[in-house]
Amino acid sequence: MPDLITHSAFAYALTRSQRFDRFRVIFYLGTVLPDVITRPFYIINPHLYPYTVAVHTPLFMILFCLLAAEFFIEPLRKPVRLYLLAGVFLHLFLDFFQRHIESGYLWLFPFSWKTFEIGLFWPETPLMLAPLWLTLIAAYEAIRLLRKKSD
Numbered sequence: 001m002p003d004l005i006t007h008s009a010f011a012y013a014l015t016r017s018q019r020f021d022r023f024r025v026i027f028y029l030g031t032v033l034p035d036v037i038t039r040p041f042y043i044i045n046p047h048l049y050p051y052t053v054a055v056h057t058p059l060f061m062i063l064f065c066l067l068a069a070e071f072f073i074e075p076l077r078k079p080v081r082l083y084l085l086a087g088v089f090l091h092l093f094l095d096f097f098q099r100h101i102e103s104g105y106l107w108l109f110p111f112s113w114k115t116f117e118i119g120l121f122w123p124e125t126p127l128m129l130a131p132l133w134l135t136l137i138a139a140y141e142a143i144r145l146l147r148k149k150s151d
């Protein structure tokens, strides 16, 4: 799991287009959702680990997003579904590059208990890069503000 700052930084980089203006927050929520609804339970009670592994899967997250969108008024349900799912899949895509000591994420749960990953980095690697992501975002926003003032 890349940390939530890294997940959010990638979401930030991908949502600079005006197309995201109305639902950017929903996309951000999707990018952190798989970890937000699993990690606290696992950290508080490590015995819940098998349950949280099942929740941090594409199938469960799709069902969760479809259900969550139903809490919005009818005209917003479809875009909320779309942006929430897009955020979740960005999250899972980044997680796919992580390396695990033991078994990794169960991408095809409950159809398969096999796990596979690209294994490009250890979990702590993105955490060490988090200050870099925040600095890049701050620099980008500062330049954007300066350009806006000069116009």
Ligand SMILES: [Zn+2]
Residues within 6 Å of the ligand: 001, 002, 034, 035, 056, 091, 095
């Ligand atoms: Zn994750």
